[in-house]
């Protein structure tokens with residue numbers, strides 16, 4: 001149609017359509033997507049550890065079965081996202097290596113410890129809740145495979161959030177000790193969950209370009225605000241207190257005023273100085289080494305059967 005590849009790309013973005021793997025795209029668009037999708041996938045995989053920590057200690061068979069299903073879902077989310085990243089021309093080995101060598105990141109939130117059973121509730125309600133607020137807009141992002149991966153992930157995420165909320169509701173309405181355990185957990189997970197949305201917009205290195213390319217549809221602070229506004233009524237129903245004395249409804253703004261998370265702490269945790277960074281990476285590296293024989297067996301099987309009797 002006489003347009004350059006660049007003009008066609010820009011027109012697709014402007015028309016809110018999808019860029020597909022075989023379309024021409026600027027190198028920086030490709031690299032930016034690989035960065036974000038890979039780190040999103042790494043987050044899902046590392047995110048299995050904090051919750052996996054409580055599978056053997058779940059208080060009932062029902063809670064154990066639900067937690068098992070959730071952790072298994074996270075592995076699946078990692079798989080969808082690695083597969084989406086691979087459509088951009090990077091291999092699974094390169095992606096896994098980028099995580100194991102620390103060249104790429106995973107979400108800060110998973111560097112915090114899960115100290116009590118109530119943390120399974122707090123992670124479901126707050127961390128998966130934040131993930132939903134962040135991931136629903138990505139269903140409308142300009143890169144087709146990423147947007148489509150998000151649709152199923154968001155559906156599963158709402159089950160994750162619901163089961164966490166129900167754990168907290170049960171504890172909050174249980175004995176005084178259970179109520180206290182739920183409140184203590186919220187006290188620890190509230191600010192790190194706010195930090196999940198990233199640095200303030202003014203310090204966000206990728207937001208401007210990411211929003212211009214319609215990868216990021218709302219800014220870090222916009223989504224953080226949306227999350228706070230969503231949590232306030234939910235905390236009331238739970239009968240738990242959000243640990244922020246400055247939290248109040250601001251009629252003019254039509255939003256809640258709230259205390260920001262400690263962004264210095266976020267950057268320290270992102271740089272590797274969080275409570276559990278070393279433990280999470282050591283566990284992941286050990287799992288990768290221990291799993292080498294499974295990969296070798298799968299490759300040997302594939303070589304022998306090269307798809308003939310699939």
Ligand code: 3HC
Pocket residue numbers: 035036039040041043044047074077105106107108109127128131134157195196197198199203204205206207210216220270
């Ligand atoms: N943890 C770790 N790194 C973070 C971070 C966080 N919470 N927030 C920001 N960063 C990093 C960014 O990756 C970037 O570093 P990089 O250039 O090395 O990648 C730097 O800090 C600057 O931040 P920006 O705001 O400029 O970066 P982005 O535009 O990429 O915004 C983001 C950050 C909002 C996390 C965005 O990448 C995003 O939306 N990612 C997809 C969603 C995602 O990864 N969620 C993580 C949680 S997954 C999860 O919750 C699983 C659920 O099942 C529990």
